[in-house]
Amino acid sequence: MAPLWDDPITRSSGPAMVSLVSMPFKALWDPPIQLGILEHTLLRAGIGARSHSLDLAFMEHLHAATSGDSVNRPLCIDDYHDVACKDFVVQLGDWIFMVPPYAEPSPEDDDFLAYVRSTGVPEEAVATAVRMKALVPQFLMAAAEELLADAPRIVGFSTVFQQNVASLVLAKMLKARDPSLTIVFGGGNCDGAMGSALHKCFPWIDLVVRGEGERVLVEVVRDVLSGRPIRPQPGLCYRAEGQSVVVPQEAKPQLCMDDVPSPIYDEYFERLARSPLRAELLPNVAILFESSRGCWWGAKSHCTFCGTNSARTPFRSKPAERVAEEVLSLARRYEVLNFTAVDDIIGLAHVRELLPLIRAADSDLEIYYETKANLTKDNLLAFYAAGVNQIQPGIESLSTPILRLMRKGITALQNIRFLKWCAEIGISVDWNLLFGFPGEPPEEYKLMAELVPSIIHLKPPKLSPIQIQRFSPYFERPAEFGLQIMGPMPYYRFLYHVPAESLADLAYDFEHRYLDGRVPASYTVELAEAVARWRASSKDGFRSLSYRRGPGFLVVRDRRPGLERANYTFDEMEASIYLACDAGATAEAVCRHLAADGREMPSSHDVEAFLLELVDARLVYHEGSRFLSLAVAERAAPHAGSRRMHSAG
Numbered sequence: 001m002a003p004l005w006d007d008p009i010t011r012s013s014g015p016a017m018v019s020l021v022s023m024p025f026k027a028l029w030d031p032p033i034q035l036g037i038l039e040h041t042l043l044r045a046g047i048g049a050r051s052h053s054l055d056l057a058f059m060e061h062l063h064a065a066t067s068g069d070s071v072n073r074p075l076c077i078d079d080y081h082d083v084a085c086k087d088f089v090v091q092l093g094d095w096i097f098m099v100p101p102y103a104e105p106s107p108e109d110d111d112f113l114a115y116v117r118s119t120g121v122p123e124e125a126v127a128t129a130v131r132m133k134a135l136v137p138q139f140l141m142a143a144a145e146e147l148l149a150d151a152p153r154i155v156g157f158s159t160v161f162q163q164n165v166a167s168l169v170l171a172k173m174l175k176a177r178d179p180s181l182t183i184v185f186g187g188g189n190c191d192g193a194m195g196s197a198l199h200k201c202f203p204w205i206d207l208v209v210r211g212e213g214e215r216v217l218v219e220v221v222r223d224v225l226s227g228r229p230i231r232p233q234p235g236l237c238y239r240a241e242g243q244s245v246v247v248p249q250e251a252k253p254q255l256c257m258d259d260v261p262s263p264i265y266d267e268y269f270e271r272l273a274r275s276p277l278r279a280e281l282l283p284n285v286a287i288l289f290e291s292s293r294g295c296w297w298g299a300k301s302h303c304t305f306c307g308t309n310s311a312r313t314p315f316r317s318k319p320a321e322r323v324a325e326e327v328l329s330l331a332r333r334y335e336v337l338n339f340t341a342v343d344d345i346i347g348l349a350h351v352r353e354l355l356p357l358i359r360a361a362d363s364d365l366e367i368y369y370e371t372k373a374n375l376t377k378d379n380l381l382a383f384y385a386a387g388v389n390q391i392q393p394g395i396e397s398l399s400t401p402i403l404r405l406m407r408k409g410i411t412a413l414q415n416i417r418f419l420k421w422c423a424e425i426g427i428s429v430d431w432n433l434l435f436g437f438p439g440e441p442p443e444e445y446k447l448m449a450e451l452v453p454s455i456i457h458l459k460p461p462k463l464s465p466i467q468i469q470r471f472s473p474y475f476e477r478p479a480e481f482g483l484q485i486m487g488p489m490p491y492y493r494f495l496y497h498v499p500a501e502s503l504a505d506l507a508y509d510f511e512h513r514y515l516d517g518r519v520p521a522s523y524t525v526e527l528a529e530a531v532a533r534w535r536a537s538s539k540d541g542f543r544s545l546s547y548r549r550g551p552g553f554l555v556v557r558d559r560r561p562g563l564e565r566a567n568y569t570f571d572e573m574e575a576s577i578y579l580a581c582d583a584g585a586t587a588e589a590v591c592r593h594l595a596a597d598g599r600e601m602p603s604s605h606d607v608e609a610f611l612l613e614l615v616d617a618r619l620v621y622h623e624g625s626r627f628l629s630l631a632v633a634e635r636a637a638p639h640a641g642s643r644r645m646h647s648a649g
Helices: 034-046 053-068 077-090 093-098 108-117 124-149 161-177 193-201 214-226 266-272 278-284 295-300 320-334 348-358 378-384 400-405 412-425 443-455 498-508 526-538 572-580 587-598 604-617
Strands: 016-024 049-053 155-159 182-186 207-209 235-241 243-246 287-289 337-342 366-370 388-392 432-435 462-465 481-487 511-513 544-548 551-559 566-570 620-623 626-628
Touching: 016 034, 016 053, 016 161, 034 049, 034 155, 034 214, 034 266, 049 053, 049 266, 053 077, 053 124, 053 266, 077 093, 077 108, 077 124, 077 161, 093 124, 093 161, 124 161, 155 161, 155 214, 161 182, 161 481, 182 193, 182 214, 193 207, 193 235, 193 243, 207 214, 207 626, 214 235, 266 278, 287 320, 287 620, 320 337, 320 348, 337 432, 348 378, 378 388, 378 412, 400 412, 412 443, 412 620, 412 626, 432 526, 443 526, 443 620, 462 526, 481 498, 511 551, 544 572, 551 572, 566 572, 572 587, 572 604, 587 604, 604 620, 604 626
Parallel strands: 016 049, 016 155, 155 182, 182 207, 287 337, 337 366, 366 388, 432 462
Antiparallel strands: 207 235, 235 243, 481 511, 544 551, 551 566, 620 626
């Protein structure tokens, strides 16, 4: 049988027996890849299917309903994305859809909003959420009409993050309007115990697909359309004689990546083309694509805080040639050049094989990938040359002892080096500085605070406490790490009126306490202040420590905020030593490098003494016996086949 992806992307001309739905809140400029893959899967199986990007429809509804408001400003895309991308930490988007027939107005609404305010969400955001909620019932009626107009037999909801309650309320409305409909839930919110709890607690959900859904959904749809009883499939939850039947998930992937089809995004782009918000949204649209599933690092060492389901951790990827063809075909079909990989982590083979293929296509793509921070400079140059200009490297900390605690398999020096090279090459880095790891040495946070002035010329992080997430080692074995799980995060009890046991199964994020009684916020104050200064100065401070090479000398220009302005001129030997520390090196390694170049060879003691002087001047980072130069090249080094280098910031 030919692989699914080999089929041309075509739309069904017949009736859509299956409607696939994406509800708010997710980023509006990301076409829903879950729907796109499943639509293509069903069409290849000969089953009529149609996607419905109702998150986009909701934003249009908010805009239209408030444009003529003479008292308040119209609700805008930024308001939506604040809920989707900023205030998701309190599930504000789920609360907005707490309306009939899912939930009646309740005094608990005030309690929830009081909780939201207590977490630091600003009053303006709360007021915006209240305005949105008042407009939800009218939107839901229109959404139900849109779906029922197709007369589907099955309606499938893909739910991740803040899409649960919106999906639940619309599903309940549809079931009341047409009891013959089969309602199916799937997606990240349905993995493991969460999916079985959804099925048990909400009887209008007929089926829940847990884990990879491509093969399972096709078989389920065939059963429903043929009128035969549902056959058990791995991970499936279904009903038999009114009782919820839960089929265990298999501890191995269900699919080879070559069997996963390219996503179809026609409906999203057709809806966007009709949207009055098109001109505002289109420049930010990024096509989601998938080149791998699982995490190759997690398969070796599951990071202690990572909430990736271990059943999905085994890493497998599509052939590089196929990924390149898929990306370029999607770009051609939808005339969009921005792409976001949904992979947990880019495969090392794709760094070697995929990136050169994309570069060779000679198209000005811009691509976002998640990666590990132990890449070489040549790797990063290959990223840039292929158009991968934004990455999320999972840095998490600038303390090697804390990185060891979280099993990251990397050092602080490697993380700082990564940030330096990205600043030099022109790659934007999204990264978090996490705190609150059980057993972490408090003094490490003082050291990090003292480090910040030295690296204030690099991209700043967002400082955040760790969260205890389902599927993480911290959640699975809390006592082993000195933790106690206190229960689901407080917002869950406002969103789901179910028994405590079921609530614990529905939750993904959990409250915790430390068995040794520590309070991380008490010893991270200095670091928090340092990071705040770093972020505040990032516009002027980025790349403010730089160097230029001359014939036999090196000039280092230091304009870092908070430090004394200075220029340093290094002679030929000093310049060679400094440049030899670009990737981090010991004094002995620097001496070997100089000897290999036929240079006069100073003693390792003299090299180390010079480098320690530069550590004092904050021009070099020192960890153990290794020294890392911190200045970025004003002109990035040329790379064969690369796009023209430019200075970032």
